[in-house]
Amino acid sequence: MSKFAAVILAAGKGTRMKSDLHKVLHPIAGRAMIDHLMASVDALEPAHKVVVVGAGREQLESALGERAKTCLQEPQLGTGHAVQQAQAQLAGFEGDVLVMYGDVPFVRAATMQAMLDRLNDADGPAAVVLAFEPDDALAYGRVIADGEGRISKMVEFKDASETERACRLCNSGLMAAKAADLWALLDRVGNDNAQGEYYLPDIVNIAIADGRVCAAVTTDDPNEVAGINSRSELATAERQWQEEQREHWMAEGVTLRAPETVFFSYDTQLSSDVVIEPNVVFGPGVTVASRATIRAFSHLEGATIGEGCSVGPYARLRPGAVMEKGSKVGNFVEMKAAVLGEGAKASHLTYLGDAVVGKDANIGAGTITCNYDGYFKYKTEIGDRAFIGSNSALIAPVRIGADAIVAAGSAVSRDVDAGELRMVRAEQMVKPGWADRFHDTMKKKKAAAKK
Template identity: 50%
Template sequence: MTSTPHPRAAIILAAGQGTRMKSPLPKVLHPVGGRAMLDHAIDAAEALGCERIVVVVGAHSPEVRDHVVKRLGEDAIAVQDPPLGTGHAVRAAEAVLGEFVGQVVITYGDVPLLTAADIEPVFAAHDGVTVIGFEAADPGAYGRLVMDGDQLAAITEAKEASPEVLALTACNSGVMAAPVGLLFDLLREVRNDNAKGEYYLTDVVELARKRGAPTRAVFAPEDAVMGVNAQSELAVAETLFQRAKREALMAAGVTMPAPDTVHFAFDTEVGGGTTIEPYVVFGPGAKIASGARIRAFSHVEGATVAAGAEVGPYARLRPGADLGEKVKVGNFVEVKNVRMAAGAKANHLAYLGDGDVGARANIGAGTIFCNYDGFFKHRTTVGEGAFVGSNSSLVAPVTIGAGAMVGSGSVITKDVDPGDLALGRGEQSAKPGWAARFMDAMRAKKAAKK
């Protein structure tokens, strides 16, 4: 969190109905980069050093309230009920801010790409109202920023604008900052004598100018201030997020032969010198060290991969997977909550869940850590240098000692001492001629039915 000489607070508006999303999930909880849009807004406020963060929610969205309480606590909640416009929503936060003295920035829970760096310039002045604008490629229905030199003269809605104002490309993002006392004084003067009967936050600019208070605009990239109101816009935001993440990682030395096919989460960490092949998906919590290789069609979430390790193709690392240096997890191997020490291998078709695999141990194809008994999870330990033969089932809790071997096709239910060979399968027997006699009898039976 940034340390600032002047106290800061953030009011995040998240009370919208989000009906255009056509989803049972509240709009602001839809994810971008594997993280709820609202959390992106909270992240930005925290990075700005805001000592108070208030999220304005609607009475219609208990899920949003619960989400905020879980992250920030009950004292971060303000409720707008009924919804009567953006100005009314901001006023709902006044009592929650209480005795706070300092600057307040107003942001939105459905603007996921706006970062602390984009917002920071609004705090440069401490005596007036500052808004964030953007140069729109297609201004359309956006409110226009009418400038008077370096001062913001007005925010004019498109439907009320003259042809001259409509020709402007400087548009209003809706993000605004002001000293807390000035902000709420001005909001108390806002009226709702408009077609919608709502209290508009944008009216604050005109009221501030009438008082002689400075009104300014700073500018951010259009992509950074895009709002999400429909599923199509959510997809655009995801595309923009992924593009920025890929570019940042490639600039840091990550090799991606087909970057457009790789999907990252908001917190994915990848060291320079790593290679990520096509069609890899990272869920939240993935940390990949320099020099690793993530091969095609793998899924990595909540996992740590050390230098020189190789994952995939077609591998799945779930939360708690922790791969040491030069570990190999191959095709169709799933690892969950297992630490694999340096040089360990599971090359094919295995499930490793809840356990530890020692250095240089080898897990054969088709091996399963049977970690769940229908009620509880149990751990499997495979010692250093152990060899587990193909198609083995290790029924947890169980330990395979260092240097031990498990014969292929075994079901192991008891600990195996270091250096021992364990066989847990029925003894093979043969019945001479049985197969030939059986086949002859079945062919005759089939012929009789024709």
């Protein structure tokens, strides 16, 4: 495979998003839209990646880090002008150049590869265009091509004849060309148009006029090249992505009780025979092993769920939560940076933070690991088969030994040895008749206040 460079255009202001956040950094399924695209590019191991930036460049450069070079387009004079700004970053590179858009995030690696393969066919196309056939062609630019995909003309909708507008093959804007051809053709693109801009598709018509072959590769999924320019289009992209993932996971043997209510992250990993009840949300970094059940209204992020575990309903698992085989968290239980050992249970109204809970331990309702003193986090260790009574506060750092029992209502601030019972409560005070006298006094006060 020839070496290729990816040029990603992301210099637009994104005014329709009405946001301080750069358009291509808005997330879909927990991942910035440009990162969806970068993941597909990276699957093909490019020799270079150059992102063309403009407005909000600081945000983009910070988000990209060392993953790609950047170049500035200022002023912004069209897509052809934008691609030209990458030429200096690619000085000396003689391979293929793939031009994409940061706000068109779902182009598949296989589609990119098909464009590069066509570019290197025997007829030596000067440029390869990614085309698509939408249900409604609207005002997209048209690609006039024969049955073999050889292009005779590229035309904007406003300039197209009625016959050309009847063509359903549309231009996505994505393109591939040899570096030498790309830079030479771009040098010949003019800006004699209503916007006074330099348009990338013009290189195709210039090459055709020179007698060169240009070709179209057509995607079988128009959603793959859908651009995102507004909050509404962002929501549409999220919905389409989620629908595809739901179908994917059900095909892989996952049960979704109400698929339309379950939301996945870009990196969610599920095994067969997992059952997911309605209204479950997965944030990034979740892995769920086989035969686990995620009950309704649970939220999971950065969590590892073992085989046969049960989560929820109404549970929240935060980053660093690990549930080992057969363990259980019930309603209104929250875990963060905590390990729940094999067969252990925390069934109700519990917070486990910075904790390790041993095998077959039982955590009673209302138990809290008090892990933070306002400055530092501390660890709680609970041994195998320990029993923590309801409404207990374990004040870290503290260790509860194996088979120990902490009596309900205890506030434990010192280690509990294995097999020990620890009860930390104030002595009960009994005042016979006090409540009756209190009620009588308060009723009289209330009656007097109404007069």
